[in-house]
Amino acid sequence: MTDDVAIKVEEVSKTFKLPHEKNSTLKSAVINFYKRDRGYDKQQALDNISFEVKKGEFFGIVGKNGSGKSTLLKILAGIYSPDSGNISVNGKLIPFIELGVGFSPELSGRDNVFLNGSLLGFSRNEMKDMYNDIVEFAEIERFMDQKLKNYSSGMQVRLAFSIAIRAKSDILLLDEVLAVGDAAFQTKCFDYFAQLKQSDTTVIFVSHDRGSLERFCGRGILLNDGDIIAQGDIKSVLKEYDKIVMGQLEGSSKTSEQEEKPEKELKQNKSAQIIKVKTYGENKILKNKFNYGETIWIDYEARINEDLVNPIAGVTIWKKNVERPIFATNTLIEGISKTGSFKKGDKIYFKTQLPGHINDGEFYIDAAVSSESGAFVYDEVNNAREFFISGSDNPYSLVSSSSKAVFLKIEPNDNKS
Amino acid sequence: MLKRLFSKQNRVLLAELVRTDFKLRYQDSVLGYAWSLLRPLLIFVILYVVFVKFLKVGSGTPHYAQYLLFGIVIWNFFVEMTMQSLSSIVGRGDLIRKIKIPRWIIVVSSSVSALINLLLNLVIIAIFMIVGHVTPTNLVFLLPLLLLEVYLFALGVSFFLSAAFVKFRDISYIWEVCIQAGFYLTPILYPLSRIPNLLLQKIMLMNPLAQALQEARYVLITKQSTVPGSVFHGSWYQYIPIILVGVALFVGAYYFRKQSKYFGENI
Numbered sequence: 001m002t003d004d005v006a007i008k009v010e011e012v013s014k015t016f017k018l019p020h021e022k023n024s025t026l027k028s029a030v031i032n033f034y035k036r037d038r039g040y041d042k043q044q045a046l047d048n049i050s051f052e053v054k055k056g057e058f059f060g061i062v063g064k065n066g067s068g069k070s071t072l073l074k075i076l077a078g079i080y081s082p083d084s085g086n087i088s089v090n091g092k093l094i095p096f097i098e099l100g101v102g103f104s105p106e107l108s109g110r111d112n113v114f115l116n117g118s119l120l121g122f123s124r125n126e127m128k129d130m131y132n133d134i135v136e137f138a139e140i141e142r143f144m145d146q147k148l149k150n151y152s153s154g155m156q157v158r159l160a161f162s163i164a165i166r167a168k169s170d171i172l173l174l175d176e177v178l179a180v181g182d183a184a185f186q187t188k189c190f191d192y193f194a195q196l197k198q199s200d201t202t203v204i205f206v207s208h209d210r211g212s213l214e215r216f217c218g219r220g221i222l223l224n225d226g227d228i229i230a231q232g233d234i235k236s237v238l239k240e241y242d243k244i245v246m247g248q249l250e251g252s253s254k255t256s257e258q259e260e261k262p263e264k265e266l267k268q269n270k271s272a273q274i275i276k277v278k279t280y281g282e283n284k285i286l287k288n289k290f291n292y293g294e295t296i297w298i299d300y301e302a303r304i305n306e307d308l309v310n311p312i313a314g315v316t317i318w319k320k321n322v323e324r325p326i327f328a329t330n331t332l333i334e335g336i337s338k339t340g341s342f343k344k345g346d347k348i349y350f351k352t353q354l355p356g357h358i359n360d361g362e363f364y365i366d367a368a369v370s371s372e373s374g375a376f377v378y379d380e381v382n383n384a385r386e387f388f389i390s391g392s393d394n395p396y397s398l399v400s401s402s403s404k405a406v407f408l409k410i411e412p413n414d415n416k417s
Numbered sequence: 418m419l420k421r422l423f424s425k426q427n428r429v430l431l432a433e434l435v436r437t438d439f440k441l442r443y444q445d446s447v448l449g450y451a452w453s454l455l456r457p458l459l460i461f462v463i464l465y466v467v468f469v470k471f472l473k474v475g476s477g478t479p480h481y482a483q484y485l486l487f488g489i490v491i492w493n494f495f496v497e498m499t500m501q502s503l504s505s506i507v508g509r510g511d512l513i514r515k516i517k518i519p520r521w522i523i524v525v526s527s528s529v530s531a532l533i534n535l536l537l538n539l540v541i542i543a544i545f546m547i548v549g550h551v552t553p554t555n556l557v558f559l560l561p562l563l564l565l566e567v568y569l570f571a572l573g574v575s576f577f578l579s580a581a582f583v584k585f586r587d588i589s590y591i592w593e594v595c596i597q598a599g600f601y602l603t604p605i606l607y608p609l610s611r612i613p614n615l616l617l618q619k620i621m622l623m624n625p626l627a628q629a630l631q632e633a634r635y636v637l638i639t640k641q642s643t644v645p646g647s648v649f650h651g652s653w654y655q656y657i658p659i660i661l662v663g664v665a666l667f668v669g670a671y672y673f674r675k676q677s678k679y680f681g682e683n684i
Contacts, residue, residue: 025586029584029585074681078517098515101512101515106444107437107441111440114436115437118433119430121426
């Protein structure tokens with residue numbers, strides 16, 4: 001391995017055995033042994049992966065859920081061992097697979113600091129020297145002698161993070177640490193990343209977040225079903241990633257031959273069939289990436305398979321990781337209660353516009369056609385299409401309001417009157 | 418090799434894990450640490466009343482109270498260490514799934530807290546010996562070696578059990594039964610001389626725990642303790658317990674090492 005390489009991964013493969021029913025008792029192990037039916041599926045999580053990370057690089061690993069990202073990271077960290085292949089690490093490596101590893105809810109914050117520090121390789125004396133800085137940075141001085149279980153999750157994350165950033169190592173592994181914490185905490189994270197980028201530390205960063213990947217990483221790899229399908233400059237890697245994500249979404253509605261067959265079978269018991277949900281902008285060009293403030297049109301057609309009167313058509317828009325829909329409408333809500341009579345073979349067309357100023361995020365569309373009363377759903381397609389909004393200057397709330405805020409000072413006298 | 422095993426980082430980690438174990442074990446109990454001394458003492462009182470006062474098991478053995486207490490303390494150490502180690506790997510699954518630390522440190526850390534308890538209990542034994550006017554023999558310098566033997570045997574068993582427990586959760590029930598049987602098969606309550614059959618005595622002394630316990634009692638409390646040297650009449654059979662300790666340590670460490678690669682995915 002040449003000197004400027006921090007991590008070299010050569011032809012690494014990893015297969016998981018997924019037992020149908022885990023042999024966690026001796027009895028089932030014995031029984032299954034005699035049956036010769038080991039009863040597991042093999043899942044190839046990584047298939048012959050090779051790449052190199054140079055020293056001082058901020059290296060991104062991108063991929064959908066289940067593409068093998070976390071497995072790769074855990075193999076790099078030495079938590080899983082690969083079935084075959086070789087990994088050489090040049091320098092001291094600290095895995096931040098997660099923040100607050102080893103935190104014990106029954107111990108005080110103070111005890112947890114020392115325990116966590118020892119996992120990062122610090123002695124008790126070194127921790128004592130750093131202790132005040134850590135507590136100050138986490139902003140929880142008052143709570144240090146309370147048990148961790150009484151901390152809010154935000155406090156726990158702040159504490160874990162302020163210990164973690166003390167870690168001195170040549171290589172850091174970061175796994176979606178940004179997914180936790182509030183806006184203020186994320187800002188701290190970003191500051192820390194910016195510092196890391198300036199320093200000589202090699203960072204391997206696994207994330208879904210396009211923004212932070214693009215901002216910090218120079219190079220990266222794209223994993224799909226355990227294969228590296230793109231590597232190099234992070235921008236080109238992210239472009240390929242978009243293709244996968246979109247190909248997956250369009251695949252569910254686009255390809256006529258593949259999709260048509262199951263549809264035909266299903267059709268018999270569906271009175272209506274939603275054909276394709278599309279999103280497009282003002283210029284009628286189909287797309288699923290929008291700038292903040294841009295008009296977003298959603299439409300679909302549905303095929304009618306038996307005579308219907310006054311069906312209701314509608315859509316629901318979900319934001320990723322938000323429990324309630326951010327927007328929902330249908331013909332009834334829009335005031336079209338009499339949509340008319342339809343005969344077998346007719347088509348309906350439904351179109352709506354996303355209101356207002358929705359802030360950055362990933363969104364999903366559910367579409368449904370139901371009977372006049374709403375009691376019977378003719379067809380329902382969940383996650384029919386995904387789209388993205390970016391470019392808002394206030395990405396922390398769901399929507400931005402154009403209304404002007406009012407701010408005044410109220411004198412005590414005014415209150416009395 | 419040893420230098421790598423006991424690198425600064427490993428020592429720090431071991432110390433911190435032991436500290437955590439201690440803090441967690443006795444928190445929310447009023448008497449706290451005193452329990453690790455009180456427990457064997459209370460068990461001793463029960464067994465002493467039942468077996469010595471009513472059943473007169475120990476009549477004929479001098480200093481039988483100390484003899485019995487010492488047996489209980491050693492046995493307790495073995496039970497505590499193996500039981501804690503058994504669940505140590507699974508119990509620390511949060512660490513194992515998320516960070517790479519030498520897995521053996523976890524088992525060793527739970528053995529260290531048992532070891533500390535043993536040392537405290539030995540202080541109690543010393544007090545009882547002073548009160549009962551028991552004078553150790555001039556062979557007492559062998560005691561640390563015998564304790565080391567018990568520790569190494571328990572360590573080998575612990576490595577095996579903790580790794581096996583990751584895959585087979587019934588190990589804990591099986592081991593409980595083994596412990597219960599072992600308590601009666603090891604001459605803890607009764608002097609070995611009460612076993613009438615010489616062959617049976619020999620077989621029982623092949624158990625490393627029995628051998629170490631009997632020899633420790635011999636050097637510490639009374640020369641009336643039956644030891645392998647006298648039973649086996651100097652034949653090589655007397656080394657079987659020592660060999661067994663080596664086998665337990667080797668098999669345990671080997672199995673643990675082989676399995677530890679997969680702890681991350683199996684827990």
